[in-house]
Amino acid sequence: MTTLTNKADKIDRLAELTQQTDATAGASLWREALRRLRSSKMAIIGAVVIGAFVIMAIVGPWVAPYSPTAQTWRGEVFANQGKFVGMRGENWFGLDHLGRDLFSRMLVGARQTLLVGVVSMLIGLVIGAAVGVLSGAAATLGGRTGQRIDTVIMRFTDLMLSLPSLLLAVSIAAVMGQSLTTVMIAVGVVQIPVFARLLRGSMLAQGGADYVLAAKALGIRKKRIVLTQILPNSLSPVIVQATLSLATAIIEAAALSYLGLGNPDPAIPEWGVMLSQAQRFFDNEPMMAAYPAVGIIITALGFTLLGEAMREALDPKLRG
Template sequence: MSLQATTKANKVDRLAELTAQSETSAGVSLWREAYRRLKRSKMAIIGLVIIALFVLVAVVGPWVAPHSPSAQLWRGEVFPNKGLFVGPRAGNWFGLDNLGRDEFSRVIVGARQTLLVGVISMLIGLVIGAAVGALSGAAATLGGKVGQRVDTVIMRFTDIMLALPSLLLAVSIAAVMGQSLTTVMVAVGVVQIPTFARLLRGSMLAQGGSDYVLAAKALGVRKRRIALTQIMPNSLSPVIVQATLSLATAIIEAAALSYLGLGNPDPSVPEWGVMLAQAQRFFDNAPMMSVYPAVGIIITALGFTLLGEAMREALDPKLRG
């Protein structure tokens, strides 16, 4: 065999070897790599465990609660005017509230209302904010001078909303709409809109100069299709992370509105923020009535915060490798 043939054969063998290596070690997608890192993150595992327990309690709470959360079964044993309350005992693990209702049952059932308010509030902010951010980002990236003007107008309105304190804005919206659970959801959701809009718009601007966008333009792909099928899907990572963090914020802000008396007007329906507001009058004589819902809010918010921070680290390109 000649030297040329041997060299050619070696090159073919080397090419086959490299091909086999590339097939066995195929490139890992962003989300798959993030998932691998999340599985190794203690912070993510702790956050997921807390969230899983919270969701489980919220789903099965009404069926596993030992007593009706609205039934005043022990009304004759409680005398709030005299500062006499029943603490934890065998039949009532968390004691009784000021109306003789089982506090443990109310905390368990109240988890569902708290989860419902947090999730719907976050979804309102996410959907509307993402739509506004996508419109602004697409206009700024692919819309030319007209698009930049549209982007400027949208962002100035967003800046006005961001300039207002979030809780003050939520209280103002809730005061205008009236006292109800729906009011709390809408008020907290509206407060979240500018955050999602700004985040998605900034991510789309960062993706606008990427090579795949330039290649799509060179191939004559329509701008609308580039924005919807290329730029926006690659810009959603920080938005998803923010959605997880916003759940914690939504739960806290919803509890704050309920605490201020802007939540559900029906006191018989348990919700952690409402329970906290009802318990403040009796804090001196029965402090645990405030502690139980407050601890639930804190631990739940902590779970979503831990998971969100872990996702942020897992999706950070500076930390991958």
């Protein structure tokens, strides 16, 4: 009896040491990643671009010099007989085809663009993570039944991944009807298989780790092992992908709005809608399209730069 007690005590101590080591290693990884991000020019540039975009989205409606929907200079635009009013003192970016201030519309439109991107990414992240956890847990600790569940889920995600993302988003948006909510859902659904497969693969990689074996030896319930051990250690690549998916979501949402599947009210400024409206007047006033296009490109570039920098910082192969 004493021998069994001593063995149990040794196993408990081994598990504690394993968990402490893994926790310390995890904390060290994040500290090292943060240090590398601070010294990365790519990460700094991306963070600055994202910060400027977020600030614009938050304060834009309050600092916009004019109402983004007011056709204050409509008469002046029509009086010029198709010649658009360019940059001037009271209108920094000039006027659009209805006499509305383009600078004010760009400021206010940033909030709509950010809202669509964030909500779309969150839809894909939450649902995709749930599917990935289910599949990863089934494949790691579910036995033969779990393997079958994992196979069914992964074949379905492979089917979704085999379709071009923009084509799938357009199909969903066309079925659901024209609205800003439709755009968010359509772009979010496209992101689901990406997060699901990524998290599932990360959980499979963690499934054979020492701390998982120690938890199994101690008889800890499988659900607890997944939620308290495997899942927290599998989230690093998902966090990186969430940053990269924001860039993709903004581009795809702008593409859907450009195709006329976004907000049915064209008076409400959103960069994709503004780009769609400007295409009719590109020959006479290309700057109408240039402003929202450049805004979309720079914003997506900022999220991409930060995401790639995070990926490099969290890659253990690149740790020096």
